[in-house]
Amino acid sequence: MTASPVWSGDIAAKNPAGSSTGIILKKGEPVTITASGWIKRGKEAHTLAGPQGVAGKNDDKVALRGKIGDVIFDVGNGIVNFPAPAEGELILFVQDGAKFYGDNSGSFQAQVYPGCQESSEQPADEQNSQQNPPPLAGDLIHGEEDICARAPEIINTVNMLANTLKKLLENCGPVHTGCQCQESRPAPPPEPKPEPKPEPKPESKPEPKPESKPEPKPPKYTEADELFAIAIDGGANDGADIFSHDPQTGEVIKKVVDNNRNVGQSNALTTDGWSYYFWSNQRQAYREKDGKREQIKGLSGRKIDGMAFRKDNTGFMFTDSENKVFYYQHDPNSTATMKRSDSNSLRVSPAPGETVVPFGKTNDKLVTDIAFDAQNRAYLIGFQGNLWVIDDTSSTAGWQSRFLFRFEQIASGHEMQFTGMTFDSQGYVYLCGRLVKGRSSRRFIAKGRLEDKGKLTMLYEGGAGGYANITTRAFPDIPASAIQ
Numbered sequence: 001m002t003a004s005p006v007w008s009g010d011i012a013a014k015n016p017a018g019s020s021t022g023i024i025l026k027k028g029e030p031v032t033i034t035a036s037g038w039i040k041r042g043k044e045a046h047t048l049a050g051p052q053g054v055a056g057k058n059d060d061k062v063a064l065r066g067k068i069g070d071v072i073f074d075v076g077n078g079i080v081n082f083p084a085p086a087e088g089e090l091i092l093f094v095q096d097g098a099k100f101y102g103d104n105s106g107s108f109q110a111q112v113y114p115g116c117q118e119s120s121e122q123p124a125d126e127q128n129s130q131q132n133p134p135p136l137a138g139d140l141i142h143g144e145e146d147i148c149a150r151a152p153e154i155i156n157t158v159n160m161l162a163n164t165l166k167k168l169l170e171n172c173g174p175v176h177t178g179c180q181c182q183e184s185r186p187a188p189p190p191e192p193k194p195e196p197k198p199e200p201k202p203e204s205k206p207e208p209k210p211e212s213k214p215e216p217k218p219p220k221y222t223e224a225d226e227l228f229a230i231a232i233d234g235g236a237n238d239g240a241d242i243f244s245h246d247p248q249t250g251e252v253i254k255k256v257v258d259n260n261r262n263v264g265q266s267n268a269l270t271t272d273g274w275s276y277y278f279w280s281n282q283r284q285a286y287r288e289k290d291g292k293r294e295q296i297k298g299l300s301g302r303k304i305d306g307m308a309f310r311k312d313n314t315g316f317m318f319t320d321s322e323n324k325v326f327y328y329q330h331d332p333n334s335t336a337t338m339k340r341s342d343s344n345s346l347r348v349s350p351a352p353g354e355t356v357v358p359f360g361k362t363n364d365k366l367v368t369d370i371a372f373d374a375q376n377r378a379y380l381i382g383f384q385g386n387l388w389v390i391d392d393t394s395s396t397a398g399w400q401s402r403f404l405f406r407f408e409q410i411a412s413g414h415e416m417q418f419t420g421m422t423f424d425s426q427g428y429v430y431l432c433g434r435l436v437k438g439r440s441s442r443r444f445i446a447k448g449r450l451e452d453k454g455k456l457t458m459l460y461e462g463g464a465g466g467y468a469n470i471t472t473r474a475f476p477d478i479p480a481s482a483i484q
Helices: 124-129 137-141 151-172
Strands: 007-012 019-025 030-036 048-050 064-068 071-074 078-083 088-094 105-114 227-231 242-245 252-257 264-269 275-279 284-289 292-295 306-309 314-318 325-329 345-350 367-372 378-382 386-390 398-406 415-423 428-437 440-449 456-464 467-471
Touching: 007 019, 007 088, 019 105, 030 088, 088 105, 227 264, 227 440, 252 275, 264 306, 275 306, 306 367, 306 467, 314 367, 367 467, 378 398, 378 415, 415 440, 428 456, 428 467, 440 467
Parallel strands: 264 467, 345 398, 367 415, 415 467
Antiparallel strands: 007 105, 019 088, 030 078, 030 105, 064 071, 064 088, 227 242, 227 467, 242 252, 264 275, 275 284, 284 292, 306 314, 314 325, 325 345, 367 378, 378 386, 386 398, 415 428, 428 440, 440 456
């Protein structure tokens, strides 16, 4: 086998769907998996668990497991040359009860290697009957034989040795006092020792066996990556308040803005640290920095669902169903020049050949937020998780959209309603909104990568209501290959 994995990644303890590796295996095809890391199956210290289960207990409810097709199997710390029990994609996941993923935290790190394939030229028993002996240990150590090519011979030799040792213990163990091999016999004459032959020097170093890689270091986040989410529920004590979250753990850091029980609708950050936000119950727009709040009369009066700043501090805003994007320029010294007017607006039209169109009255067309990357591309998130990209935002007359994919629903028993989107400097995308079940809802923040085409991991689940919007001051460099 090769020392380089064909896939490596994190398996989040919060995600019941697990991580898709993209590796399609045929039934019986061998695969090797190694895993490391620690997770917690709850908030208590005694819930710490490794891939093999809870520390100090024989508990496999949170052990690392795999799935191919409809067949589930144990992985634990690792499996070597495991024959695929079915045909399909290899998925790795943390085993837990369907209702108990919410309080899990952390993730395992796993690597997948191709297993050794048996030779197709002739069966293993015919190979063993040939005159060529199985490879010697020295040959393998010095890299003179291909382990995978001689795997049937090696396995046969090891099995023969194991059976011989087993019979020896059964027939000549301590309980078998009548065994003839325990009788005293004269020592046979010593056989002449052959002269040792000099071993040839290895020309190349042996290929190392796959070993568990050290746990990857977490990304280095800065203040620009801090998540700012605005609460939507006006009936709660923290309605319209803005909270900052840790992008690595999802934990609440602090309350950034106290909006005194209003109804939050949208928020955005400038590169110089001004926090813009909108109250839907009063139809008022504000901005705040260092505890100083200013009303922005020119942007008030109508509902704002999506709001974001490009890295040049040009602001953009819109309502979810109306195809009209207003733009304005952030001025740190005055709010007088910032106005919402038809003369400073543009429309979004689908690019040629596109059939999934943003903006409209139905839920599948509602657009709830906007975010930008370092290349000034704009991304539109829909209420049901549809994602569009605007490759060129330089025009002030109109933009063209391309549909990318729809983000997955990962909250078992709940509907995920997506109302906010942002990026961090590492290229991760964060979505917020409401987890709805019946007439109740609660807040959430999910995390993913555009390269994974809609795969998400739950980062945070909070109090009643929902998060209306989320933002950072980061503009990641996203490769074009991730949005093709």
